[in-house]
Amino acid sequence: MLKDVTIGQFYPTGSVIHKLDPRTKLLFTTAYIVMLFCINNLWGYLATFLVLVVVTLISKIPVGYIIRGIKGLVLIILLTVTLNLFMTPGNVIASLGPFNITLEGLKIATFMALRLIFLIVGTSIMTLTTSPLDLTDGMEWCMRFIPFVRRYAHELSMMMSIALRFIPTLMEETDRIMKAQKARGANFETGNIISRAKNLIPILIPLFISAFRRADELATAMEARCYRGGENRTRMNQLIFENRDRVSFVLMFMMIGGLILTTMIKMPLIFPI
Amino acid sequence: MSVEIRNLSHIYSKGSPFEFQALNNINVTIEDGSFIGIIGHTGSGKSTLIQHLNGLLTPTSGTVLVDGEDIFNKKKSEMIQLRHRIGLVFQYPEHQLFEETVQKDVAFGPKNQGLSEEDVNNRVRQSIKMVGLNYDEVKDKSPFELSGGQMRRIAIAGVLAMEPSVLILDEPTAGLDPRGREEILAQIKSLHTQKKMTVILVSHSMEDIGRLVEKILVMNAGEVVFYDSPNRVFTEIETLESIGLAVPEVTYLMKRLKTKYPEIREDIFTVEAAKDEILKVIRG
Numbered sequence: 001m002l003k004d005v006t007i008g009q010f011y012p013t014g015s016v017i018h019k020l021d022p023r024t025k026l027l028f029t030t031a032y033i034v035m036l037f038c039i040n041n042l043w044g045y046l047a048t049f050l051v052l053v054v055v056t057l058i059s060k061i062p063v064g065y066i067i068r069g070i071k072g073l074v075l076i077i078l079l080t081v082t083l084n085l086f087m088t089p090g091n092v093i094a095s096l097g098p099f100n101i102t103l104e105g106l107k108i109a110t111f112m113a114l115r116l117i118f119l120i121v122g123t124s125i126m127t128l129t130t131s132p133l134d135l136t137d138g139m140e141w142c143m144r145f146i147p148f149v150r151r152y153a154h155e156l157s158m159m160m161s162i163a164l165r166f167i168p169t170l171m172e173e174t175d176r177i178m179k180a181q182k183a184r185g186a187n188f189e190t191g192n193i194i195s196r197a198k199n200l201i202p203i204l205i206p207l208f209i210s211a212f213r214r215a216d217e218l219a220t221a222m223e224a225r226c227y228r229g230g231e232n233r234t235r236m237n238q239l240i241f242e243n244r245d246r247v248s249f250v251l252m253f254m255m256i257g258g259l260i261l262t263t264m265i266k267m268p269l270i271f272p273i
Numbered sequence: 274m275s276v277e278i279r280n281l282s283h284i285y286s287k288g289s290p291f292e293f294q295a296l297n298n299i300n301v302t303i304e305d306g307s308f309i310g311i312i313g314h315t316g317s318g319k320s321t322l323i324q325h326l327n328g329l330l331t332p333t334s335g336t337v338l339v340d341g342e343d344i345f346n347k348k349k350s351e352m353i354q355l356r357h358r359i360g361l362v363f364q365y366p367e368h369q370l371f372e373e374t375v376q377k378d379v380a381f382g383p384k385n386q387g388l389s390e391e392d393v394n395n396r397v398r399q400s401i402k403m404v405g406l407n408y409d410e411v412k413d414k415s416p417f418e419l420s421g422g423q424m425r426r427i428a429i430a431g432v433l434a435m436e437p438s439v440l441i442l443d444e445p446t447a448g449l450d451p452r453g454r455e456e457i458l459a460q461i462k463s464l465h466t467q468k469k470m471t472v473i474l475v476s477h478s479m480e481d482i483g484r485l486v487e488k489i490l491v492m493n494a495g496e497v498v499f500y501d502s503p504n505r506v507f508t509e510i511e512t513l514e515s516i517g518l519a520v521p522e523v524t525y526l527m528k529r530l531k532t533k534y535p536e537i538r539e540d541i542f543t544v545e546a547a548k549d550e551i552l553k554v555i556r557g
Contacts, residue, residue, distance in 0.1 A: 011290060179329045180369040183361040184431060185353055185385030202381065205371035209417070 011128040013060040016244060018129045022138030024245040028252050029126045035259045036118055042269040044262040045114045051255055052121055059129050069124040070117060077116050084109040107271045132164035137239060154230025162218070170211060177206045274358065274438045274471060276303040276326055280335035283321055283495075287333065295321040297495040298335070303439075303473065308465050310482035310503075311475045313492035314517040319475045320364070322492070323441050326473070327359040328352045357386050360437030364444050366428030367421065375401070375419070375427050376412040382435040393434075400433040405460055422453035429457070433464070439471040440464065446481065458485060480521045483507065483542035491518070504540045523547045 012018065017025075032051075039045060056066060070077075086096075090104030127135070140157035144150045178188065181202045188199055283296040295318045303309055313319050324330040325337055328344050336343050344355055363369065372378035376397055383393045401408045404426035411419065416427055429445065442461065446454040462485055465472045476482050482489060482503070489506045491499040493516040499506045506513075507520045510528070519525075521542040530537050530551070537554050541547050 013290070176363065177369055179324065180363045180366065181381075182329060183327060183356055183363070184369075184382040185357050185435065186381070187353055187385070189349060202369075202371045206369055210368055 009128065010131050011061050011065060012131075015058060015060045015129070017055065017059040017125075019244065020129075020248060021239055021241055021245045022130050022134040023141050023239060024241070024248050025126055025130055026135075026138045026142055028248060029122060031252055031256055032122050033119065035256060036115055036122070038263065039259060040263050041265060042110075042271065043265045044259055045111070045118070046269070047258055047262050048118055052118065052125075055125055059125060061125070061128050066121055066124055066128070070120055073116070073120055077113055080112045080116065081109045084112055103271070110271075133161055136161040136164065137235075137237075141239060154233065158230075166211075166214070169214070170207070173210055174203065174207055177203050177210075274340050275305045276359075276439065276471075277338040277341075278302070278322075278325070278335075279338065281322075281325060281332050281337065282334045283318075283325065283330060284333045285321075295495050296325075296332075299495075299497055301490060301497060301500055303471065306469050306471055307488065308462075308471075308486045309473045309488050309490060310486035311473060311490045311492065312477070312479065312482055312518065317492040317516075318495040319492055320443055321495075323361065323443060323473065323475060326439075326441060327356045327361050329356075329361070353385075357382070357435045358437055359439045360432040360435055360441065362429050362432050362440070362442045362445060364447060365425075366432075366445075367416075367424035369431075370416040370424060370428055373415060374413050375416050378416050379427060379431045379434050382431055386435060396434045396436065397430075400430040401427070403433055403460065403464065404430045405456055406430075422449055422457075425449065425453070426457070437470070439473065441473040441475075443475045444477065445474070446476070446478070454481070461485070479507075479519060479542070483521050491516075493517075503542055507542050508540055 032048075036048065039048065056063065085101055085105045086099045088102050088105035088108055090102035092100045093103050093106070094101045130138075136157045139160065140153050143153040143156065149156070182188070186199060186202055188196070188203075191199065278299050278301045281296055281299040282294070285291070285293045285295055299322060311319050311322070321330065325332055326339075328337075328347075331345060336345055338344070339355065339359070344352070347355065370378050372381065379397045379400060380393050383396045388396070397412075398408050401411065406423065406426055411423070411427070416424060419427065425445070429442075432440070440461075445457055445461065449457065458481055461472060461474065464470050474482065474486060486503065488501060489499065489503055490497060491506060491513070498512065498516060499509065507524055510520055510524075513520060523544055524539070524542050527537060527539050527541050527547060527550070531539055534554050538550055541550055
């Protein structure tokens with residue numbers, strides 16, 4: 001039941017995108033997000049859409065799987081769209097009781113919705129194609145360039161990878177404990193909020209106990225292998241930029257250049273303003 | 274209560290890249306009052322199978338009939354009723370303990386059944402006794418200050434307190450010392466003989482299963498390989514070894530003795546029976 005959560009999930013297909021260096025993907029995604037906020041007309045969004053389609057096709061991830069990520073944020077998108085639609089002053093094109101829909105409002109609402117959807121889709125492609133451990137390795141490298149943070153880069157990324165490593169374990173544990181209590185006749189499905197909250201106690205207490213036990217065991221196991229943190233520590237799998245990474249850097253610059261070019265197109269698409 | 278498993282299949286995470294067929298068309302009938310052992314390599318589908326018997330997992334296809342009734346046609350409340358009658362003790366059941374005192378923890382199941390306080394207390398007292406602990410000594414202790422073996426027993430008592438007619442145990446002796454194993458297995462055996470409980474015991478140990486159960490269900494890669502009496506199953510040494518299992522050590526001994534004493538019997542899987550047989554042959 002809990003296994004069906006998809007947010008931040010890794011979907012291995014072995015495509016070129018999966019094999020890319022995590023640093024490349026992080027930089028690419030960052031550039032993509034920055035560009036997403038620089039675009040100012042529909043030509044730009046059309047170009048971004050093309051980039052997304054191409055990347056999705058190369059990654060071999062089923063489209064349905066990516067779209068599922070948007071579902072969770074439908075409410076936020078709707079809220080943004082509604083607010084922008086009715087609250088923007090300008091040329092009125094339709095009115096709904098006391099509320100006016102303006103052409104400017106329609107335009108901003110469309111842009112906002114597209115921006116949010118592209119943001120979600122872009123970042124989910126990133127997490128779907130990168131294993132959590134690769135992702136933290138890439139982040140550790142990126143953190144080295146941030147002053148103050150760089151001293152703790154290793155510790156922070158170790159904490160992150162341990163946290164990520166234990167999400168599935170704790171989910172499984174929750175599932176197991178829930179089943180064990182259900183087997184003793186516990187009922188998690190009916191009742192009012194208070195009784196439901198009370199019903200969580202038989203799950204939460206064993207879960208906390210096991211989390212502490214696991215943390216303790218992991219700490220002992222790490223100390224037994226003389227773990228001393230980041231200083232002078234070498235890694236077994238070095239991150240190395242390959243040719244495919246160089247190619248994607250070229251593509252990234254082409255994407256940035258292309259998107260900047262679209263901001264200069266004066267001819268309007270759909271919206272006459 | 275009789276339990277019939279019909280054409281049962283289960284696929285985990287269907288439609289995702291992690292799809293995994295855990296059970297493939299299982300057909301097994303477990304008669305009322307029998308003692309069944311389920312054995313199989315890690316990942317053979319034992320735990321998945323037993324979680325279908327009380328409706329914790331829903332099959333991808335096929336069904337389970339309890340006393341002739343399809344359990345997956347039931348309403349939620351009826352399903353909860355069913356779980357009181359089919360007690361399931363999970364692997365490492367001590368990890369499910371959560372209450373402040375042993376008494377309260379064991380009372381969790383019967384309380385969910387909606388029994389009166391007096392009945393609940395009686396059941397708690399009885400079931401703690403049944404697992405071989407001193408009720409007055411442990412009832413006010415926190416379950417977390419007990420030893421591992423005692424915690425395991427308290428957790429089993431928590432299921433017994435619901436007075437199920439079918440008791441399923443998933444590796445109840447995993448991680449216990451030899452004495453703890455012996456005691457728990459002896460108590461399970463006595464539940465079966467004295468209370469006429471139907472018992473389904475999942476285990477890795479051929480020795481334990483061989484001397485306790487009436488019928489063995491051997492599983493491999495989600496399918497039933499054998500479902501027969503220990504005598505018959507343990508003669509299939511080659512098949513068992515090919516799926517990563519083994520027969521009890523003493524059976525191997527008897528097999529080797531047979532090369533020297535052709536008249537000796539091979540279908541022996543307890544040390545006591547082996548002793549009798551060897552003495553019989555030697556004394557001629």
